[in-house]
Amino acid sequence: MLKYLLMLGSFLPLCVALNAQVSEGGLPIGLQKVATTGSAPFQYSPAVYVLSKPNVVAAKNEDSANDSKGAYRVGLNVPVSITMNNSGTWTLLPDGTRVWRLIISGKDALALGLYFSEAVQIPAGGKLFAYNENGKQVLGAYSSATDDFQAMEMVQGEKMYLEYSAPAWVQEIPVFTIREVVYFYRGVEEHVNAFVNDETVHEKAGTCEVDVACSEGNNWADQIKSVVHYTFNDGTSTYVCSASTINNTANDCKPYILTAWHCGERVAGQSIATWVWYWKYQKSTCAPGSGNYTDPSKGSKTMTGGMVRASAGNGTLNNPPGPYEVAGSDFYLVQLNAQPPASYDVYYAGWDRTNNPSESGVGIHHPAGSAKKISTYTDDLESETFNGGATNAHWRVFWATTTNGHGVTEGGSSGSPIFNSYGRIVGQLSGGASACTANGAGQGTGPDKRDLYGKFSFDWDQNGSTANAQLKPWLDPSGSGVTSLAGLATPCAITPNAPVAEFIANPTTISVGGTSQFTDQSTGTPSNWSWVITPATGWSFVGGTNANSQNPQVTFTAGGQYTVELTVSNSAGSDAELKINYIYVTTATSPCTATSAYCDEFIQKVMLEAINNETGCNNYTNYNLSATLIKGQSYDITIIPQISGGLPGSAYIGDEIAAWIDFNGDFDFDDPNERIAFVSIVAGSSLVFNFTVPSNAVTGVVKMRARIVFNSTQGGEGPIEPCGNTNYGEVEDYNIILSNSLGLEQNHLDAVSIYPNPAMDEVKIDLSGIANESISLELLDMTGKIIRTQQPISGSVAVFDLSTVAKGSYQIRISDGTVQRMARIVKL
Secondary structure, rough: OOOEEOOOOOOHHOOOOOOOOOOOOOOOOOOOOEEEEOOOOOOOEEEEOOOOOOOOOHHHHHHHHHHOOEEEEEEEEEEEEEOOOOOEEEEOOOEEHHHHHHHEEEOOOOOEEEHHHOEEEEOOOOOEEEOOOOOOOOOEEEEEOOOOOOOEEEEEEEEEEEEEEEEOOOOOOOOOOOEEEEOOOOHHHHHOOOOOOOOOOOOOOOOOOOOOOOHHHHHHHHHHHHHHEEEEEEEOEEEEEEEEEOOOHHHHHOOEEOOOOOOOOOOOOOOOOOOOOEOOOOOOOOOOOOOOOOOOOOEEEEEEEOEEEEEEHHHOOOOOOOOOOOOOOOOOEEEOOOOOOOOOOOOEEEEEEEOOOOEEEEEEOOOOHHHOOEEEEEOOEEEEOOOOOOOOEEEEEEEOOOOEEOOOOOOOOOEEEEEEOOEEEEEEEOOOOOOOOOOOOOOOEEEOOOEEEEHHHHHHHHOOOOHHHHHHHHHHHOOOOEEEEEOOOOOOOOOOOOEEOOEEEEOOOEEOEEEEEEEEOOOOOOOOEEEEEEOOOEEEEEEOOOOOOOOOOOEEEEOOEEEEEEEEEOOEEEEEEEEEOOOOOOOOOOOOEEEEEEEEEEEEEEEEEEEEEOOOOOOEEEEEEEEEEEOOOEEEEEEEEEEEOOEEEEEEOOEEEEEEOOOOOOOOOOOOOOOHHHHHHOOOOOOEEEEEOOOOOEEEEEEEEEEEOOOOOOOOOOOOOOOOOEEEEEEEEEEEEEEEEOOOOOOOHHEEEEEOOOOOOOOEEEOOOOOOOEEEEEEEOEEEOOOEEOOOOOOOOEEEOOOOOOEEEEEEEEEEOOOOEEEEEEOO
């Protein structure tokens, strides 16, 4: 053959030279009796993240000066950066279930809460829980079906237990970063009292307050259901206010919540992803004063997040306000990301926008973060200008003494509704001077002093001319012009639309014996699901699922392509989604073979992220080196050739260089976009190739192949291919770890190579691809029984003798004392 020499000199220097949080129920493994190789119930020592204790004394001194009818501070936000990769302990159960646990500890805290940097992403099949030390309070399970959330409600006590578990077939781990832990130091006493052992925590509200379970609430049952307690973060602190769900003229239960602008001073269009809303936080019995502290008031019906739709802060009425004033009539309207579940028994309160003063009614609220209270007025409301702000934009109210107390308002009551005698909202609390005792909330306060509520009539359309400064466009979307509206109890009589079918599976390319998780993504609220997989054999539903499950799991036992159809239906109709040849099940266990006979030209160097491999010619080599690539990200790979006897970067005209990555894990390189590099050498050819990892690539370890061949009319092999033998050139294989996101690091033990697999007499575990550290190895059968152990490992390659074990499937467990990896092998 005739080869024309080129020198790609530019590469010589390289040769020497990075939304609703509704619990699904269930019990975390840490609170179950689980049979393990150790003791039962399931116990081990989870890692503990100890918070730096905030300066509570200084906070309380500030509170004594700042507490008023405004937002009521209850917690201090401690900055952290906690992920499942940098914190916690992983444990593997005999059935292959992986369990991650972490204890977050804040000394002397009444409760702890969490704020996340982004929406928590939980893979299908996984479950996330949080619970307190005695197990009386359990949040979760949260799963792939849970609406997006960026906050977690408070968990009683100074220790919060986090636990994630997933069956063996789930390869991914959740993606989240905890950016702040809320250290609750006051104002949550009644809430957490439901979960303590001794039940000695007294309520925080004043002794004159009246529980909604008292006779004063007998005629206000629906209105009581509408009032919401919520926590929100503002700067370095967490506060509480009150609010109410509210009806609109469409009577469609759109999840609107009305509260006060001065609670966080929000404006329309603002996301409030870290806010937590609490329903049914109230007593079930009545006791005057503080004698009702042993009545649990769990308030565990929660949701998170939402979007501000309209706000006095977007208007022009007294905006910007002066010191100690509020913008306009001091309102904003929130729309939650989803409807509260029917089990929350939510009432969407009615309203009256006539500006007619009511002669009697009630205010319902959460004073000082306490369980729901009711205050009664029996004199006409009067118009008033609040703190020198917008003229007559507020209602003035004086509270009456009633059978069980003299209900007033306190800090934390802000944003709560005031109802007229017809049970309709006419305003939301801005502030005032009422208190249980004379001067009890500062000089000039007392039970006979007034409170002020922003007028609903001003909220309606008086704060500004745009939709983001008015209630009108949102609460009267049809423009009916009604001046008052009755409330609406759930469930709402909504005519459903026919659903639209949609689904995904993960993975869609698997080996025989693998399991795929199907996830329903249909819209339109289907109530029935029917799955059909063709052909009808070679697979089975597993994990307790069947053809009518919403999110079934399917194990495939025969190679081939499978077509999947999902039909969804509800009372309004049905729809079907058909995906032809959607699941590909491969019988291969390793990539196709490839090598060369002569090393006239070879690959001198490969560089891709952590891979920086400089070698001579070996015809074919499977290098136990790896690089971690993030799905959806772009990378450069450099492949430098060399002619035998020449210098690095030398090549022949007619040499071809290419590289492939098995992105879908089917052990071949012929799928679209799997060839990531190609060049036919001419003068000036670049040896740097850019590619993007497909976002739908599998998660885990796959193979990358780099190859050089000679393609010429005089003795060449033809166009370069990933498989087969050639006369000239070289082939090199590497490991690629495909990951989900920039925040998700892979288990470094994935770089360990196990071969051959399947095996006959022995299997080797090559540890040369990881840092020098103490590694233990165990060979287990599929029930989890340990057959052989090697610890510690000396040298870079360990060997398990399989000559005396029966044919079948086994597991190899690799551990560095902190993290583990399980790998399945087959004995032939």
